[in-house]
Amino acid sequence: MTDFTKTRAQFHIPEGVVYMDGNSLGPLPIAAGERVAKMLSAEWGEQLIRGWNSAGWYVQPRRVGDRIGRLIGAPEGTVVMGDTLSIKVYQALASALELRPDRKVVLSDSGNFPSDLYMAQGLLGSLAQGHVLKVVEPEEVEDAIDETVAAVMLTEVDYRSGRLHDMGRLTKKAREVGALMIWDLAHSAGALPVDLTAVGADFAIGCTYKYLNGGPGAPAFIYVAPQHTEIARPALSGWMGHEAPFAFDLDYRPGRGIERMRCGTPPVIALTALEAALDVWDGVSIEDVRKASVDLGDLFIREVEARCPELTLASPRDGSRRGSQVSFRHEQGYAIMQALIARGVIGDFRAPDIVRFGLTPLYLGRDDVLKAVDILAGIMADRLWDRPEYMRKAAVT
Amino acid sequence: MTDFTKTRAQFHIPEGVVYMDGNSLGPLPIAAGERVAKMLSAEWGEQLIRGWNSAGWYVQPRRVGDRIGRLIGAPEGTVVMGDTLSIKVYQALASALELRPDRKVVLSDSGNFPSDLYMAQGLLGSLAQGHVLKVVEPEEVEDAIDETVAAVMLTEVDYRSGRLHDMGRLTKKAREVGALMIWDLAHSAGALPVDLTAVGADFAIGCTYKYLNGGPGAPAFIYVAPQHTEIARPALSGWMGHEAPFAFDLDYRPGRGIERMRCGTPPVIALTALEAALDVWDGVSIEDVRKASVDLGDLFIREVEARCPELTLASPRDGSRRGSQVSFRHEQGYAIMQALIARGVIGDFRAPDIVRFGLTPLYLGRDDVLKAVDILAGIMADRLWDRPEYMRKAAVT
Known part of the structure; x- marks a missing residue:
């Protein structure tokens, strides 16, 4: 049984703050400060360039990838870290399209995170080979998966409502029609049990600054199913993904297995902060985390509905169909969230009218x-949100 | 006049070490440790998600980009940070090719860093539109720039020999024939004066972990000339490059100016270390740095040639044609470098037979x-290199 008093003690939560925005940026794991300081002074400072070998920087993207793999049902050697989620979306989709050269449809939905759609649009624009990005409503996805589809690209958890897609069911449908399935686990990894192997996903990608608490702009991960690792061509083919990076050949030859999905020089400082954040998971069961999160969400919904009838639930009421967040709608959502933040309750706002609360x-x-x-x-x-200081301005969070 | 005793005092160089590998990874700026620690505790720890506004994380890629711009002759608002150099190569080349749709040749040379060539190969493979990557010898580049060329993609300083390309001359030739010029400044930024505006470069990219001392895997930069910023289409079109990232529209619309070259969420911790590293440049003249570097290189060549006749100079003897490094060839180069490192002199080795020394x-x-x-x-x-412990093994630096 996971002891949440122990995990809680490993985070810094500012005095007086109730932090309900871990779905956007997880809080600081206390160990991260010390770990990064040590990396800077004892590794970079003392070992200098030798740190690539002596401090294990070179193998860090794989080592960290394997740790995340254990949280998402990915076998050793199928996950590697690097870049950002947007870049990894591009890499996964470009690879998938080359594995289905006779199909021209990329299927996604309006509940996908916009950056995933933007990256797909950029890729398809570059390819100029007649590919089409078909964006349907979330509930229409299953019916839209057919023999024309090269790749289905979805985020398991809707970033606005927390609504969960059925990964197993949709992946099965994709496989039946010969389409490849790409899952974005941004709001899943570290929030709920995922089993990429059991569902049969082809590619998966995710970020690490939400439920994995890696810090602002922490590196992304990519998973490639074992049957594809030796045949997928990485469109973003940098030297760290080369079969022999230090031979400095003029021609690219993809590295073995997941190594080929590496691209440029890995972000060592950021990966070090993330490694400290992943230590929190020692002795923690993701099933326990999930159960506790659903309980917190149920409690939150019940209490808010009882006491704030002006707010309309925007998340599934059924905890099993909801990620680790609860959202409500209100036309003054922006100002309400500002008023909450001013009183130490930190959630966030998503246009046009959603207030989001992470339950971690x-x-x-x-x-x-x-x-x-x-x-x-x-x-x-008290209609406290109806004050000039909470009015909407250019917001970036 | 730059006071190099003052700059030296701002770096941590381990006791007994002569560090001559800043061309690969610059040493730790002492201020970086404190700055990152503060960012972790006071910004991430206390401000949490609010840090994107209150701590300036959101505008950091532009703020840091402008500081680097001042070292490379780029006006305010033409440089932005993010991703890795390899990713930025891809972005620059993909944008350039779209600006020259009727041309199919990408010209580069065998002195380019291999990752740049790999990224180009990956991109051209994805495009599948008949583009050709033409790789000539460095001395053949000028003659090979003709009306068939869409983009010329070169690294100013050869990573092996330190040989400098004539940026002004080659860029002029490219412009005359209507080709776009992309400069990789990995070994230039912070090492020697660069004036992108004066030479008329179209795109430039570079890393920040060499002469800018940003730390292992520090983020890259990209420059887009003012005449292209509003028309270049970023192939890697992530949400941070969107015109309105927080509107969460389903369709990509490129942001204004250089903003569109942003992609995913920026690496705040790494950018913070880099910001501390850039403080070293306050009161430092890049012309003084260049002059001192050439003097150190001349001294090193003269002394090595006088005392180690077995080593053959692999760098231009003329300091004005050489970057901030000096290389020698020896068939036992690998073992010689290992013996040097064991005695505190840290340079590096590049296959097949080059020992490299940075002079910073x-x-x-x-x-x-x-x-x-x-x-x-x-x-x-004493032929000290002829020992088993210095024999070649799998090396990653």
Whole structure:
């Protein structure tokens, strides 16, 4: 049984803050500061260029990838770190399209994170080979998977509502029609159990700054199913993915297995912060995290609905169909969130009218949730959001 | 006049080490440790998601880009940070090819860093539109620039020999025939004066872990000339390059100016280390750095040739045609470098037979160079490299 008082003690949560935005940026794992400081002074400072071997920097993207693999049902040697999620989306989709050269449709949905769609648009624009990006509503995806589709590209958890796609069911359908399945696990990895092997996904990608708490702009990961690793051509073919990076040949030859999905020089400082963040998972069961998160979400929904009837639930009521967040709609959502933040309850806002709350039991408990609802109820009862200082401005979060 | 005792004091060089590998990885700027620690605790730790606004993380890629711009003759608002050099090569080349749709040749040379060639091969393979990557010898480049060429893609400084291309002359030739010019400044930025505006470059890219001392895997930069910023289509079109990232539209619309060359979420921790590293440049003249570097190189060549006749100079003797490194050839180069490193003189080896030495006056003086030559001469005189422990193994640096 996971002891959440122990995990909580490993994070820094500022005094007076109820942090419900781990779905956007996880909080600082206390060990990260010390670990990064040591990497800077003892590794970079003392070992200098030798650190690539002596401090294990060169193998770090694989070592960290394997640790994340254990949280998403990926066997050793099928996950590697690097770049950003957007770049990894591009890499996965470009590889998938080359594996299905006779098909021209990329299927996605309007619940996908926009950057995934943008990267696909950029790729298809470059290819200029008549590919089409077909974006349907989330509930229409299953029916739209047919023999014309080269790749289905979806995010398991809708970033707005937290609505879960059925990974197993959709992947099965894709396989039946010969399409390749790409899963974006941005809101899944570290939030709920994922088993890429069992569902039969072809590619998966994700970021590490949300539920994996790697810090702002932490590196992304990519998974390639074992049957594809030796045949997928990495469109982004950098030297670290070369079969022999230090031979400095003029011609690219893809590296063995997942190594080929590496691209440029890996971000060692950021990966070091992430490694410290992953230590939190020692002795933690993702099933326990999931169960506790659903319980917190159920509690939050129940309390908010009882006390703030002006807010409309935007997330599935059924916890099993919901990721690790709960969203509500209100036309003054932006101002409500500003009022909450001013009182120490940090969630976020997504246009046009969604207030989002992450429910991450690694560092959030029932008392926090009840406190957040108290404050929210006070704001709604007194219309505290209706003040000039909470009005909408250029927001970047 | 730049005071190099002051710059030297800002770096941590381990006791007993002569560091001559800043052309591969610059040493730790002492301020980086403190700056990163503060960013972790006071920004990520305390401000959490709010840091994107309150700590300036969102605008950091532009802010840092402008600082690097000042070292390479790029006006404000034409340089942005992110990703790796390999990714930025891809982005620059893909954009350039779309600006010259009727031409199919990408011209580069065998002195380019292999990753640049690999990325070009990956891109052209994806495009499948009949583009050809033509790789000539460095001295043949000028003659090979003709009306068939869409883009010329070169690294100013040859990573093996330090040989400099004439940026002004080659760019002029490219412009005359209507080709676009892409310069890789990996070994130039922070090493020698570059004036992208004066030479008329169309695109430039570079890394920041060499002469800019940003740390292992530090982020890259990209420059787009003002006449292209509003028309270049970023093939890697992520949400941070969108006109309105937080509108979460389903369709990509490129951002204004250089903003469109942003892609995914920026690497805040790494950019923070880099910002501390860039502080070293306050009060430093790049012309002074260049002059001191050439002097150190001349001294090193003269002393090595006088005392180690077995080594053959692989770099231009004329300092004005050489970057900030000096290379020698020897068939036992690998073992010689291992013997040097074992004695505290850190340079590096590049296959098949090159020993490379960086000459970076920010933290390296004449005494260091003379000490390095003493140690090298001792190794050569006593054939100390001919020992089993210095034999070649799988090396990654």
